[in-house]
Amino acid sequence: MSESGSTSVLTKTLAGAGTDTGPGGPGGGRVRRSLDGAVTPLRGLAGLAGLVVLLEVLPHTPLVSADYLPPASEMAEALWHLLAEAAFWTALGDTLTGWGLGLAIAVVTGVVAGIVIGSVPVLRAVTSSTIEFLRPIPSVALIPVAVLLYGTDLRSKLLLVVYASFWQVLVQVLAGMQDVDPVADDTARSYQLGVRGRVRYVMWPTALPYVMTGLRLAATVALVLTITAELVIGAPGLGNQVAVAQTSGAVPRVYALVLVTGLLGVAINLVARAVERRVLHWHQSIRREG
């Protein structure tokens, strides 16, 4: 197997581990791609416009009642009112605080634990069964525990978020540490690099693409669990706003809030991907796309 072969396997692994960053994209020379570059966004805009039209027209037909699915114009109006409310911005702030703090804790602990466990073979062997057992435990199982211990406090949100996203990061870091080239590691040893040097110059660069994949996955999972905690436990935030709007029968408001959470998710995805591209600008998988 040649050098390029193993590269494609690595990119495949990364793509497989992540959600949907495909390996490059087949075919299409540079010229074709730049032509498509002009058409693709237009088609995408047409798709979004189609969705809005569909949402506006559907409630006027007998297919769906406007009580359940208000026309797009009403949703837009509700969104407009929402943006003028101070309570909405506070809720958005609460959600972002829970998300950011939880994600930060999960990433730092996940990376540290991953590097320690991954660089000591004995530790890896001893902990692997425990990790495999704890990881699939659904974090929502902790909801009743969180309610009892912390109530609607920020801490109950953090418990769920950290538990769910920690494993995403840890598993990716461990996979990355396993991917370390033995020849590079042996070379570093022959040059008398200590543990710190090997972690810094051999393991970290190898694991970094995996860390980024873990970060991207964890960012999404953290948002889902933040909103869940707010919705089910009643911790302050966007999820709680949805629950309140639903019980008070403000249907357009529910849709407006759902749209906001969706846009928040899109924004988080975009930022995570931009960070990944920046941090990994030297890596083959990114260079090939450019």
Add this chain to the structure above:
Amino acid sequence: MIRTTVLTAARRVLLVLGMPAVLFAVWWFATADSTDFYVPPLATILQKFGEVWTVERLLSDVVPSLIRLVAGYLLAVVVGVGLGLVVGMSRVVRDVLEPVLELFRAIPPPVLVPVIMLFAGIGDTMKVIVIVSGCMWPILLNTVEGVRAGDEVLSDTCRSYGITGVARLRHLVLRSASPQIVTGMRQALSIAIILMVISEMFAAINGLGFTIVQFQRSFAIPEMWSGVLLLGLLGFALSLLFRFAENRVLAWYHGLRRAQRNP
């Protein structure tokens, strides 16, 4: 010879069971004389586990949950893979729908529970729809990605041999996309469990999530902990089952990867 095999086997058993045993022992002894109302001794929890989760209870609460989970999950797989094939095979469709799909995928699935309750009430239908609406996105988008990244040489070969229609779909498109589809299905499984529990916490008359919340609200703490344990075991069992199925279905792919890694 035999001695070394026995020793290796013993070592493996120790490695697999060692740490869980230690953690279990720590939990057992740390809570042994716990007087904290919220953190009862593990012995009490385990005793309650046997009392609470009787066969009747399992039939009336766990089985309905599992049926809804399986129904929603399978439906999501069918819809996700089906739509994914359509979107993935046509460049125009993909360009038009991509932003819309990205938006839908980014909506955290739990907020859809109140919306779907508007349409479908609070019955089984609502819970199945909730699970489908949350699970289908990772499957759909991974299918699209898998179809898109298919090998061009294989595709050309199929064309020269005149393999078209269903045969092409089955032997080329689905086959080459299957590793990606399985990745999507794995992500979808954990979302499915989350949504199963949440939809039952919102409104239900039976189910695992419902029962656990009932225990919590009536301050039946050891019973609640036993439910949390059961939910954890369920998540673990489902992921084992998934891995077993994946190893069978994707045996060819894992073999190929190994061959590529160690030439």
